Amino acid sequence: MIIVLIGYMGSGKSTLGKELATALKFSFLDLDDYIAKEENASVPEVFNNKGEIYFRKKETEYLSKIINSSDNLVLALGGGTPCYGNNMALILENENVTSVYLKLSIPLLAQRLFLERSTRPLISHINSEEDLQEFIGKHLFERIPFYSQAAQTINTDAKTQEEVLEDLIALF
Template sequence: MIIVLIGYMGSGKSTIGKELATALEYSFLDLDDYISDKEKGSIAEIFKTKGEIYFRRKETEYLNEVLNSSENIVLALGGGTPCYGKNMDLIINNTNVTSFYLKLSIPLLSKRLFTEREKRPLISHLNSETELLEFIGKHLFERNQYYSKSQFTLNTDHKMKQEILEDLVVHLI
């Protein structure tokens, strides 16, 4: 089985994914890290040297590769992955995949991301929490149609890691 975690940057996909993989004795894979390893460069370098179209094509190729694996994997996607090409269709039409949207409110995402925005190229140019709130709101409005196709949506507002893990496991049983 492959468990796919979907959500906006900062929603906890990697953090929760690692914990879930440990609890289930599955492998954990962050798709961005997988792409970086395969392409021998960071996501930022790939965007800069080969462009977004190249990156998105490779992202779909590697997503498909992982989804066709026979291993038990918890897979954390990049925030934009479900929104490009047929990526969401690859996820929801695969009988070996269970998908979860980790939904965190805009104010909580903004609070979580504001202090680490320098590490995130997509939001590094935003200088105030108001700008970040607006940016996230616009992005989530555009991305919700994709995220909401997940098999399950978990509201993670004000939940501790253990509560989120329990919610995930309940849906897997």
């Protein structure tokens, strides 16, 4: 079984993914980290040096490779991964894969991401939490049709990390 965690950046996919993998005795993989390793460059470097189209093609290639050749894995996707190419179809059509959308409200996402925006190229230029909320809102409007296709959704608002982890474990 492969558990694919989907959600906006800052929703806890990597953090919770590692904990879920440990609890289930599964392996954990962050797709962005995998891409960086395979490409010998960070994701921002791949974007800047080879362009977004190259990155998205590689992202789909690596996603397909992972979900078709792995087992007992928790896979954290990049926030945009489900929205490009045929990535959601790859996930939904594979009987070995269960997808979970970690849903967090815009104000909470903005609060989390504002403090770490210097490490996130997509939002590093945003200088106020208000502007960040507006950016996230527009982005989510485009992405929710993809995220909402996940087999399961966990609303993480007003829950501790431990409570969300319990919800995740209960699914499996």
